[in-house]
Amino acid sequence: MKEYVTLKDVAQKAGLSISSVSKILSGKDNFKAATRDRVIKIAEELGYSPNALARGVKNRSGYRTIGFFVPNILNPFFAELVNEVEKRLSRHGFILTLCIFDDDAKKMSDFLKMLIETRAEGCIIAGTREDACEAEFQQAKRFLNMVSIQADIAGIDRVDVTDEKGTEEIVNYLIGKGHRNIAFLGYRFDISVLKHRLNGYYRALKRASIPIREAYVVESEHDNQALYLSAKKLIELPNRPTAIHCINEFSASSAYLAIRDAGLRIPEDISITGFDGISISKMLLPRLTTIQDPIDLLAQIAVDMLVARIDNQDQSSDNKHIYVQHRMIENDSVAQLE
Amino acid sequence: MKEYVTLKDVAQKAGLSISSVSKILSGKDNFKAATRDRVIKIAEELGYSPNALARGVKNRSGYRTIGFFVPNILNPFFAELVNEVEKRLSRHGFILTLCIFDDDAKKMSDFLKMLIETRAEGCIIAGTREDACEAEFQQAKRFLNMVSIQADIAGIDRVDVTDEKGTEEIVNYLIGKGHRNIAFLGYRFDISVLKHRLNGYYRALKRASIPIREAYVVESEHDNQALYLSAKKLIELPNRPTAIHCINEFSASSAYLAIRDAGLRIPEDISITGFDGISISKMLLPRLTTIQDPIDLLAQIAVDMLVARIDNQDQSSDNKHIYVQHRMIENDSVAQLE
């Protein structure tokens, strides 16, 4: 550890008491301008920098930090979310510390522990797996203000997208275009958001009396390679689907790649739809028909709810659960059948 | 601020002294198993969580944090970098706190101040603007171990990509394909990395005795929209370039969009090249010919250098400057002229 100058050092050099220097340096003056200026100058010369830890022991006059849990950051959805959340938190004067937990429950619980011991003010949890660290999070509620963005943690404020309705709408749209062999790519049973999206898919099929085919619902890890292989598996099915709805655009982009590599065309051979509305998917050709969710709104609501809790403006004991409305964007990745 | 249980509370309930409880709870025992167990149980019941700030005042037995400065996180290059850096730091037992500074010098210097006051162990700086907060960074060297990734800060360890050579190589390649009207998209004079890339471009042109056209070097802010408009400007030039080398793939993707929207084809009407090798650019169709730089290596070297400084394994007073080798990836975005 590097050497730091303390109040004592400054006081010594200035020939004053520690408490006087403390008051001067934190602007709680009543001192002669001359001595004040002198002290400030000496502090600067010596390179004094207040010890935020010591300060923080007594009163949290120091820095206010918020932890942010994201499953990964390679999916641009989360990168955009981090961007929006950080921007807003820093505007409120908070520091963001990031935990990219990446399916590692130990990492999550270590980080949570650190937030508590370090007396952070709160945390935001995005898209965790179901019951990952559930017990730890429940305990942490006593110490930390918490809100979640599309994550299933009981008893905290929460903001969500209309996942089920959104998926239902776009699958309905596919059905309206004459598709009946519709696959569902990227499912993971342990992520609650995806359960809702899957439900939307089921509901749409049911309404149209289309039987559910197990082979059409493909589970997959959420990295590029796994998604690519899952898409490939779908394409090679004896009963190849005419449309694939992807649980998000990160998955959709892998599907594009797999379809292209198989020598097939979108949408002539296979139609594709997605979910999220992240900026990179504008790169996809043909343009992707998708469900857009407003990432900036998710971030804004989450941060506002959290700040209201921290400031005690919101003291209600029942939890908010806010749904943010999706919007369908029709583009060129879906063919009309027949 | 939430209520926390202290050692005193535990001691009281256990009928022991604070110091005894402290020793027991931090495992520095010599106590009867019975009393130890009792204390641990009481601590748990009460929900005791040690105050890391108080601990940290004396000795940094607590949490070790590293600050990471990135200009933005919407460019997947930086998202991937954050991912790699975070993964490695957490493996070394460090917490990452993130500053997305986004051209905001005030935000940078506030964050730097916070790192120092909070007694962080070091920081990593990626891709800053030239002389943004130069003075502050120089001062901070006294307190913080620092390394940079492609950023120009005097007197610290540094890792870079062979930017100039890489750009020269790919522009040479374009020239070899018969191109002479080659534009350079996405330049910003205040980012030193881009100066090196621009130099590579100039050198290649010079070697082929191609005169430099000012209109072909387009400055642009680095967000999607600005880049799109800059690309558009290039396309509409009376003397339209036959090839555009983009300073990175984030820019290239905007160029793709602009070209497509103008009703032109890649590479038949305009050839495109990029720089970085980020995963999303695999989505581009036709596949982008580009210079790949190994992001994981950049992160690894930066973290290793930083950790060596923190652990005092590296005490050398002269700074390392490591170059990581680029690699050209030939794909389908460049046409052979004539």
Next chain:
DNA sequence: CTGAAAGCGCTTACAG
């Protein structure tokens, strides 16, 4: 096996 005391760096009533 357990505790009293001093100290980390700072702040904040309370005096003078």
Next chain:
DNA sequence: CTGAAAGCGCTTACAG
């Protein structure tokens, strides 16, 4: 206008 004293929550020699 300035300082002595107590305290924040914890740790660590030093005693016993």
